Amino acid sequence: MYMHSNISLPGFEDAIILKTEVRGGQYLIHFEMPITTQVCPNCGEDTRRVHDYRWTKVKHLKMAERMTTLFYRKRRYACTCGKRFAEKNQVVSPYQRYSNEWNQMAQIRSVKAKTFTEIAHQYGASVSTIIRRFDRIVPGKIKGETALPKVIAIDEFKGNAGGEKFQLIIADAVTKEPIDILPDRKKETIKAYLREHGANVEMVVMDMSHSFKAAVQEALDNPIIIADRFHFVRYIYWAIDRVRVRIQKEWNDYDRKKVKKKRHVFFKKPKDVTEKDQWYLKRYFSFSAELKLAYQLKEQFREWFELAKENGAEKLKETKEFLLKFYEAVEEADIPEFQRSVKTLQNWQTEILNSFTFNYSNGFVEGLNNLTKVIKRNAFGYRRFDRLRAKILLTHQYKTVGNEIG
Ligand SMILES: [Zn+2]
Structure with missing residues (x-):
C-alpha cells in the first residue's frame, strides 16, 4: 500500500x-x-x-x-x-x-x-x-594544532593513558578553554611542543614544577612565568600541618587524636574561628610554643597574601617588602618545616610576584582536570592516549552542540 x-x-x-x-x-x-x-x-x-x-x-x-x-x-x-x-x-x-x-x-x-x-x-x-x-x-575538530595564544596555563593530570601515568593539559588562561593534551609531562615533550606551537606565547601559568619551568624557559624566548597562587599558598599550609604532626607525637592519646581531628582549625581565617575552635587552639598552644609560633607565621603569610592581592601590580614594591619580612620572621622562628617552604618560595619569587602583577591563575585547570577524572572513572577505552585526548578536548568543544537531542 x-x-x-x-x-x-x-x-x-x-x-x-x-x-x-x-x-x-x-x-x-x-x-x-x-x-x-x-x-x-x-x-x-x-x-x-x-x-x-x-x-x-x-x-x-x-x-x-x-x-x-x-x-x-x-x-x-x-x-x-x-x-x-x-x-x-x-x-x-x-x-x-x-x-x-x-x-x-x-x-x-x-x-x-x-x-x-x-x-x-x-x-x-x-x-x-x-x-x-x-x-x-x-581529525577535523581538534584545535591545538595551530599556534598557541599569548597566555597559557599548563598542568599535569593523572590520565593513565598510552602507558604514561601523567599527561599534561595546555589551556588558554584568558578564555579558560583547554587547547591540547600532551602524552606525558616530561620536560622534553613540553619543550618540543612549545617550540613548534609557542611562537606567540608570552606568559605561562604553572604550578611550581622545575621541569615545567625549565621546559618553558628553554623553548620560549624570554617568557613570563607565573606561579599559580593556590599552589604556592599551599606550601605554607603544608608547613603548619607538618609542624602539628611532629609536635602532637609527644602528646597523650586523647589530645593527639583530638588535634588530628581539629587540624582544619589551624587553616581557618581568624574570622571563621569559632569560640570552640579558639578554646582548642589555646589548649594546644599552651602545650607547645612552637606550634603557636607556626600558627602566627601562617597568619603572617595569609595577611601578606591578602595584601598582595589588594596591591596588585601598582604596589608591587610593598608586596615584595612584606614578603621579605615574612622570610625574616621564618628565619628567626627557626622552624625547619617553614624554612623548607620558604626556600621554595624564594626559588620562585619572581614567578610568585608575577601572579600579582598579571592576575592569572590556573585554578580553572583544576576544574578541567576534575572533568577528566569523571571521564576516566566512567569509561574504559581511554587507555589509548589519542582517544583520551580527543574525548577531553571534544567534550569541551561540544558543550553547546547537540543539546536539542536531549
Ligand atoms: Zn553520460
Whole structure:
C-alpha cells in the first residue's frame, strides 16, 4: 500500500515515504526519492531515464523509542553515453549501512555520553561501531594544532593513558578553554611542543614544577612565568600541618587524636574561628610554643597574601617588602618545616610576584582536570592516549552542540 503523505520526518525532507509499519517491535520505513533530472557523472549530460531499482536496508535512529530500519528503494539512472549511476539522496551515503542522521547523532553522542557502551545500547550498534564513529570526528575538530595564544596555563593530570601515568593539559588562561593534551609531562615533550606551537606565547601559568619551568624557559624566548597562587599558598599550609604532626607525637592519646581531628582549625581565617575552635587552639598552644609560633607565621603569610592581592601590580614594591619580612620572621622562628617552604618560595619569587602583577591563575585547570577524572572513572577505552585526548578536548568543544537531542 502506498501512502500519499506530506508528513515531514527529519532527514527525509525530500524523500517520498512509501510505507511505514511496526514489525516485531521495530519500526520500518520504506521510501524512495522522487524522479528528478540527474547530471551524468561521466559525460555531464542531463538524464531522467531510470535504469533499475534495488532495495537497500539501512539502520536509522530510533523513532518513537523503537529501533528503526529504513528500506530504501534505491534508483539507478542510465545515460545515453552508457553510464549507469545511483541517484543522489540525503538519507544515506554510498556504501553505508547507517543513515546520515544516525551517523551524525552517534558521533555527537559518542562525545557527550559517559561511555561508548551506553551509546551502543541506545543506538543498536556494537561498541566498536560507536568507537569508529568517535575516531572519525577527531581529525577535523581538534584545535591545538595551530599556534598557541599569548597566555597559557599548563598542568599535569593523572590520565593513565598510552602507558604514561601523567599527561599534561595546555589551556588558554584568558578564555579558560583547554587547547591540547600532551602524552606525558616530561620536560622534553613540553619543550618540543612549545617550540613548534609557542611562537606567540608570552606568559605561562604553572604550578611550581622545575621541569615545567625549565621546559618553558628553554623553548620560549624570554617568557613570563607565573606561579599559580593556590599552589604556592599551599606550601605554607603544608608547613603548619607538618609542624602539628611532629609536635602532637609527644602528646597523650586523647589530645593527639583530638588535634588530628581539629587540624582544619589551624587553616581557618581568624574570622571563621569559632569560640570552640579558639578554646582548642589555646589548649594546644599552651602545650607547645612552637606550634603557636607556626600558627602566627601562617597568619603572617595569609595577611601578606591578602595584601598582595589588594596591591596588585601598582604596589608591587610593598608586596615584595612584606614578603621579605615574612622570610625574616621564618628565619628567626627557626622552624625547619617553614624554612623548607620558604626556600621554595624564594626559588620562585619572581614567578610568585608575577601572579600579582598579571592576575592569572590556573585554578580553572583544576576544574578541567576534575572533568577528566569523571571521564576516566566512567569509561574504559581511554587507555589509548589519542582517544583520551580527543574525548577531553571534544567534550569541551561540544558543550553547546547537540543539546536539542536531549
Ligand atoms: Zn553520460
